[in-house]
Amino acid sequence: MFRRSTLARHGLFFLGLAILLLLLTSFVFDPYTNYNVSEVAIYAISAAGLTVLTGINGQVSLGHGALMMIGAYTTSVLLTWHADLPLILMLVASIATTGVAGAIVGIAGARLRGPYLAGATLALAVALPQVPSHFASVFGGNQGLSISPPLPPAFLGANFAPEEWLAWIALAAALITFFVLANLVRSATGRRFRMVRDNEVAARLSGIDVARTQVLAFVVSAACAGLAGSLFAYWVSGTSPGGFTLNLSLSLLTAIVIGGLGSLSGAVLGSFILVYLPVWTGGLTSSVNLSSNVANNVPLAIYGVVLIVAILVFPRGVAGGVASIVRGATRTLRSSRATGALPAAPEAPSQ
Amino acid sequence: MRPEISRSRTWTVAAVSGAAVLLTAACGSSSPTANTASAPGVTATTVTIGSTQPLTGPAAPGYSEIAPAANAYFKYVNAHGGVNGRKITYTYLDDQYNPTSTATQTRKLVLQDQIFAMFQALGTPTHLSVVSYLNSEHVPDLFVASGCNCWNSTSQYPNTFGWQPNYTIEGKILGQYIVQNFASKKVGFFLQGPNDEFGADGLMGVMDSLQGKGLNVDSTPAYYTPTAAGAMAVGAAIAGLQAQGVQVIVSFSVPLFTAIAEASAAGLNYHPQFVVSNVGSDPPTLSAILTGGALGHKLPAGLIAGTISDTYLPLLTDASNPWVSLFQGIKATYAPSLPWDGNVEYGMAEAYTFVQALKAAGQNPTRASIVAAVQSSHWNDGPGLTPYAYSSSDHNGFTGVQMVTVDATGNLTTLGPVQTTDDTSGGAIVTYSGAASTPPTGGIPSD
Numbered sequence: 001m002f003r004r005s006t007l008a009r010h011g012l013f014f015l016g017l018a019i020l021l022l023l024l025t026s027f028v029f030d031p032y033t034n035y036n037v038s039e040v041a042i043y044a045i046s047a048a049g050l051t052v053l054t055g056i057n058g059q060v061s062l063g064h065g066a067l068m069m070i071g072a073y074t075t076s077v078l079l080t081w082h083a084d085l086p087l088i089l090m091l092v093a094s095i096a097t098t099g100v101a102g103a104i105v106g107i108a109g110a111r112l113r114g115p116y117l118a119g120a121t122l123a124l125a126v127a128l129p130q131v132p133s134h135f136a137s138v139f140g141g142n143q144g145l146s147i148s149p150p151l152p153p154a155f156l157g158a159n160f161a162p163e164e165w166l167a168w169i170a171l172a173a174a175l176i177t178f179f180v181l182a183n184l185v186r187s188a189t190g191r192r193f194r195m196v197r198d199n200e201v202a203a204r205l206s207g208i209d210v211a212r213t214q215v216l217a218f219v220v221s222a223a224c225a226g227l228a229g230s231l232f233a234y235w236v237s238g239t240s241p242g243g244f245t246l247n248l249s250l251s252l253l254t255a256i257v258i259g260g261l262g263s264l265s266g267a268v269l270g271s272f273i274l275v276y277l278p279v280w281t282g283g284l285t286s287s288v289n290l291s292s293n294v295a296n297n298v299p300l301a302i303y304g305v306v307l308i309v310a311i312l313v314f315p316r317g318v319a320g321g322v323a324s325i326v327r328g329a330t331r332t333l334r335s336s337r338a339t340g341a342l343p344a345a346p347e348a349p350s351q
Numbered sequence: 352m353r354p355e356i357s358r359s360r361t362w363t364v365a366a367v368s369g370a371a372v373l374l375t376a377a378c379g380s381s382s383p384t385a386n387t388a389s390a391p392g393v394t395a396t397t398v399t400i401g402s403t404q405p406l407t408g409p410a411a412p413g414y415s416e417i418a419p420a421a422n423a424y425f426k427y428v429n430a431h432g433g434v435n436g437r438k439i440t441y442t443y444l445d446d447q448y449n450p451t452s453t454a455t456q457t458r459k460l461v462l463q464d465q466i467f468a469m470f471q472a473l474g475t476p477t478h479l480s481v482v483s484y485l486n487s488e489h490v491p492d493l494f495v496a497s498g499c500n501c502w503n504s505t506s507q508y509p510n511t512f513g514w515q516p517n518y519t520i521e522g523k524i525l526g527q528y529i530v531q532n533f534a535s536k537k538v539g540f541f542l543q544g545p546n547d548e549f550g551a552d553g554l555m556g557v558m559d560s561l562q563g564k565g566l567n568v569d570s571t572p573a574y575y576t577p578t579a580a581g582a583m584a585v586g587a588a589i590a591g592l593q594a595q596g597v598q599v600i601v602s603f604s605v606p607l608f609t610a611i612a613e614a615s616a617a618g619l620n621y622h623p624q625f626v627v628s629n630v631g632s633d634p635p636t637l638s639a640i641l642t643g644g645a646l647g648h649k650l651p652a653g654l655i656a657g658t659i660s661d662t663y664l665p666l667l668t669d670a671s672n673p674w675v676s677l678f679q680g681i682k683a684t685y686a687p688s689l690p691w692d693g694n695v696e697y698g699m700a701e702a703y704t705f706v707q708a709l710k711a712a713g714q715n716p717t718r719a720s721i722v723a724a725v726q727s728s729h730w731n732d733g734p735g736l737t738p739y740a741y742s743s744s745d746h747n748g749f750t751g752v753q754m755v756t757v758d759a760t761g762n763l764t765t766l767g768p769v770q771t772t773d774d775t776s777g778g779a780i781v782t783y784s785g786a787a788s789t790p791p792t793g794g795i796p797s798d
Binding site: 030031032035039126129130133136137140141142143144146148149163236237238240241242243297 | 407447448449450451452454455458459462463475476479480481483484543544545546547548574576577578580581
């Protein structure tokens, strides 16, 4: 039965994953790990949205950082007006505003192809962070807006770490997002997304409305970015334009390419690399004695080198690389089992 | 996994404190009790403190030297026995002057590196993004490297202390100088902002002195955003001031943006009198930016001659000043690659204040005891031109400045006496009559 029903199979998988993550965040991770895990979850949500758009629907976006910014500012501006609005409402509101923004960008984007679409979304990533400086009274200018982090409910006890509570929220949001997206990409809508990516003419001949499909993919993708942006605001305890530079948009694209274009698990792997690579390289440089001008820039250089090596070694991303390694290993295992079985064969006649 | 980590940590702590107990016993130390791991980040032999600094990015020119300079002073103290037998470990992380990075790097310092206290975290917009967090975690937030009035908020931020004169105090004294010397000229502003406390606090102070004096003031300040994109817009902002006929530009800006503003004005053949906040006026830093080609092509250092500013530390070029010779000597041994400029002097002077605070916090300092020690300090023997203002109701540092100008050779000369004031509107500006302090023998604060 589970083999047939995608929904039930995914439901069981995500339930198991949720229990595992609950145990890890509660009993294994220290607060700093939980803080980093929240970051991985936030980037993964946004990267998963980008995977649906770029990997599955074939539309390149260099502006996903800007869409996250819309979600983050929705949350921060609303909380600046009414500090006691509930978190769930903020998440929904951010998904809604960013979804609308995604629809507008998507309608424009549906008329553009390849480098022109990349250029248009790039413009979004460059221009949007300038807006808060021009409407400083609403958005707080370059300094941004500060908000309070989500406080754990009283029944969890006074000593419950706020980082753990944040990790629960971010991971729950990520699991729900991935559950929805995993089902979406295997549905008829997901097939339409891929068909439009692979051959627009064939898609049109099969009766698919290409433009509408592209706009829908943009809305889904933007909604994910909005959710990630809202969580990002809580994670930072504020929102300022400096958090949403072109760098963020490019990092998200890097994450899905490194992780494996078009695969949702690749989005998770890519986000993990995005968060933990600077942590590891930062520790590395502080343990070696370098002149400050060199040491300050070493993490960036290592990041660049790792990206180049990863692309060369795993052209289909880490997820693709892992999949082919697993496939190779099972093949070797099977053949070794086959050779292991051979000596047994002559025994049979002797009996 | 977790129990193992904490067990091994406990073992390390136990082993280290055990060794320390043996050592003190063997040496027959005069201290009545042994050093203990009295607080997070404090062991029997070390104190770990942390900071966020613009090591790269738009505020890096100049400011990236501050933490290495402070660290050089700590190395000097460590080489001379440390503080109560503890060596100071200073971990400073790059936040690129980006409030979002500040938020994440600060959590790394508190949660992972388990610092005892935050020290000299740099920047107004950056540190504002974490000041609530640090106070909710009860982490001492000592001597923020920014002159925002907001650090002096004892009820909201009981663990946060400023150090340099706040921008309003500074602005009032700069404003008074303008009233006394440029009363007939039109005054305009070039500020970091809008909605940035750095620019806003400075503007508030200057306007407090200008108001009601009948000066011609351009009511719309020109603002800049401290980002790469913001740097490109400075030329237009300066041209706007020129179009308004502004003759005196009051600038609350970080060094890179002061340099761009002065270079843009010169490029427009526009020669207003620049009056620049201390943090954006250090001549060696500005001339390094101008002559180093950071603005696209190499410019003459003489461009900043005539700029008016202020100082609250002894002049860099005053070789007869004992603080200057002390810090220059330490720099030569412990950080020879650093230039001798205002940032280096700043970093070392602030590190000196931290050592004063750590000594005053007792043999086994706690987070509460160091906060209490600064509040009840009444130190009058710091490296500043005025004493500190610290008390339980005042978390400001130095209370005044001395006006200075950049001469033709790029050195600062003083204009008049040291003056002090407070950050209240209309609070009187008075000439400081106290004697200049001198460092103790050996250059390390005594108890």
